[in-house]
Amino acid sequence: MTSNKVEQGAFYPRDHEWQPKAYTPWYRTSILRSPQKPLLRLDSTISEITGPVFGHNILGQLDDDLTLNYAKNGESALGERIVVHGRVLDERGKGVSNALIEVWQANAGGRYRHKKDAYLAPLDPNFGGCGRTITDVDGYYAFRTIKPGPYPWPNGVNDWRPAHIHFSLFGAGFAQRLITQMYFEGDPHIGLCPIVNTIKDDAAIDQLTAKLDMNNTIPMDARAYRFDIVLRGRRSTKFDNRLEGN
Amino acid sequence: MHELDPLKESPSQTAGPYVHIGCMPNSIGNHGIFEEDLGARMVNEDTKGERITVRGRIYDGTGTALKDAMIEIWQADSNGLFNSPSDTRGEADPNFAGWGRQPVEPETGEFVFETIKPASVPAPRGRTQAPHISFWIVARGINVGLNTRMYFPEEEAANAADPVLGSIEHRSRVATLIANREGSTYTFDIHIQGENETVFLDI
Numbered sequence: 057m058t059s060n061k062v063e064q065g066a067f068y069p070r071d072h073e074w075q076p077k078a079y080t081p082w083y084r085t086s087i088l089r090s091p092q093k094p095l096l097r098l099d100s101t102i103s104e105i106t107g108p109v110f111g112h113n114i115l116g117q118l119d120d121d122l123t124l125n126y127a128k129n130g131e132s133a134l135g136e137r138i139v140v141h142g143r144v145l146d147e148r149g150k151g152v153s154n155a156l157i158e159v160w161q162a163n164a165g166g167r168y169r170h171k172k173d174a175y176l177a178p179l180d181p182n183f184g185g186c187g188r189t190i191t192d193v194d195g196y197y198a199f200r201t202i203k204p205g206p207y208p209w210p211n212g213v214n215d216w217r218p219a220h221i222h223f224s225l226f227g228a229g230f231a232q233r234l235i236t237q238m239y240f241e242g243d244p245h246i247g248l249c250p251i252v253n254t255i256k257d258d259a260a261i262d263q264l265t266a267k268l269d270m271n272n273t274i275p276m277d278a279r280a281y282r283f284d285i286v287l288r289g290r291r292s293t294k295f296d297n298r299l300e301g302n
Numbered sequence: 303m304h305e306l307d308p309l310k311e312s313p314s315q316t317a318g319p320y321v322h323i324g325c326m327p328n329s330i331g332n333h334g335i336f337e338e339d340l341g342a343r344m345v346n347e348d349t350k351g352e353r354i355t356v357r358g359r360i361y362d363g364t365g366t367a368l369k370d371a372m373i374e375i376w377q378a379d380s381n382g383l384f385n386s387p388s389d390t391r392g393e394a395d396p397n398f399a400g401w402g403r404q405p406v407e408p409e410t411g412e413f414v415f416e417t418i419k420p421a422s423v424p425a426p427r428g429r430t431q432a433p434h435i436s437f438w439i440v441a442r443g444i445n446v447g448l449n450t451r452m453y454f455p456e457e458e459a460a461n462a463a464d465p466v467l468g469s470i471e472h473r474s475r476v477a478t479l480i481a482n483r484e485g486s487t488y489t490f491d492i493h494i495q496g497e498n499e500t501v502f503l504d505i
């Protein structure tokens with residue numbers, strides 16, 4: 057299934073029933089930040105099927121280890137040690153190689169290292185909250201971090217975000233660009249969250265919920281969570297048909 | 303015949319107010335993890351083409367500029383080639399990645415890209431697209447990143463023949479995709495809602 061051949065087919069149209077709508081008034085900020093006119097549907101052109109490529113040479117040694125990449129003096133970040141891993145696939149089930157994944161998250165107490173985060177939970181001097189990695193030839197990725205804490209946010213009077221990790225993904229085309237969030241299996245805040253509930257379909261919410269993966273824990277060190285991500289698929293071009301017969 | 307495709311695209315979620323932490327940590331003073339924020343510099347002294355500045359603001363439904371957005375742009379080089387393996391027409395300028403990423407300024411909401419003017423690129427069925435820059439906007443309150451394009455006001459003939467601009471049904475809205483020019487500076491304001499709502503694209 058995995059092929060290194062350059063793909064140039066048009067992307068499948070985005071499924072707007074599966075994706076959140078722009079206007080979701082229970083998530084208050086969306087009210088004034090949602091287009092009111094319909095989007096203009098565009099056939100993929102070369103501007104959309106192409107996209108930037110990031111080489112593995114941009115990665116520093118600790119970019120994929122959030123427990124260590126901001127830590128000082130041989131210390132490490134506070135919190136439940138976890139490995140998050142999985143594959144980036146496209147809608148055809150093909151692994152997406154060389155996809156840049158950037159992640160950011162709150163610390164174990166639910167506080168972000170950001171001027172604008174005034175939550176009273178303390179900062180962890182050894183936790184920066186960001187990391188990145190690039191998928192291998194099969195679309196596989198892994199990074200090490202600590203489990204982020206839930207945090208309150210101003211929306212309703214008592215809204216809390218479930219524990220989550222923000223993910224940014226680059227596929228091979230600009231039309232595959234995606235930002236999403238990963239939740240943790242079993243978190244009772246998932247069903248209560250106005251941002252999660254911008255997604256209508258329970259199966260789609262489940263797609264963003266990482267599963268505890270006891271087969272890939274590192275004994276006496278870290279538990280593992282499995283999180284696969286799907287980017288848009290693209291049509292095979294005629295050229296592909298001839299060479300691969302798919 | 304294709305098999306039915308087995309998977310659905312992962313749902314998008316808002317980038318939230320803290321997107322800088324992951325994508326542009328140095329821009330908010332979180333130094334020491336990544337040497338430089340990706341996409342912060344688009345041109346170097348060897349980049350070919352006409353230097354331009356692209357600036358603007360993103361306005362919400364009350365006309366207030368967003369202060370927490372992140373913008374990415376993607377464009378062809380001065381010969382109309384994309385620096386991407388999916389563009390097999392020729393080798394793009396190695397000194398121009400064609401991709402940029404900037405936060406809006408946290409006090410004023412202004413974004414600024416220093417780049418070059420792209421050449422025109424092909425469109426399906428033998429047509430030509432006028433020079434343009436693709437935009438992708440994420441922020442708190444935006445559930446799925448917004449795609450749009452900026453076109454150049456001096457390219458009147460090319461814009462008139464552009465298939466994307468040509469497919470905009472309400473002709474008065476074409477102007478929302480065309481920047482204002484002053485010398486080498488182009489101003490491209492984006493209106494998420496309201497009377498002047500920008501044409502957003504389902505790409």
Ligand SMILES: [Fe+3]
Pocket residue numbers: 162217220222318
């Ligand atoms: Fe968050």
